[in-house]
Amino acid sequence: MKPVKMYTTAVCPFCVRAKALLQRRGVTQIEEIRIDLDHAQREHMMALTQRRTVPQIFIGSSHIGGCDDLMALDMAGKLMPMLQEQD
Template sequence: MPDVLIYSSNFCGFCRRAKALLEQKGVAYREICVDGDPQSRQEMMARSGRHTVPQIWVGETHVGGCDDLFAAEFGGELDVLLQAEASAE
């Protein structure tokens, strides 16, 4: 299974939606909560160029936020990305 990383906040509805989609697909993920953790938030912003949560990576590929994740799912790209990353392991 590919390494899926999500930077999130406990108070973010978009984070909950993104995690629910991944869970529905049976995708395990590693979560870094940026609440009260300025170092993790700075790391997320440096990696993504964005300041909003969630920010999601599949392997080394930055998927983006919740809307980006759902767009990839509806367009079929998420499964392709997950399979490609799983094959690369």
Template sequence: MPTVEIYTKMLCPYCVRAKRLLDGKGVDYVEHDISMGGPKRAEMLGRVNGRTTVPQIFIGDTHVGGSDDLAALERAGKLDPMLAA
């Protein structure tokens, strides 16, 4: 299973929704809380081509996008194969 990373902020409902979907699938993920900025926020900005919203989700080296993008992959039946690769 590839490493799943999610950049989040405190009190972000979209972050909660994305984590809930991953938790429901039993996916272990690395969460980077960027609420206070810092080096992890700079890291995220360098990886997501200028996007500044959270969450930003990566499965392996693939940038999935945000919560809506993750949910769309799930609805299309594409999320499980990405997680199994």
């Protein structure tokens, strides 16, 4: 399975929802980057994604977007293939 990286904060219901979906789809490890604890990481996330909100989710080298984007990808049947394909 491809690595998953997620920019998060401590109190983010959308982050919790996104993590739960990923776990239901078999993701056992998520690299969480807490931007509420590290301002430099927040700046880095905004430079990478052009977005200010969390979560910001990467599967492999692909930026997925936020929780709603992840849910839409799953509903379209595209999340599992993306998690399993090789980079």
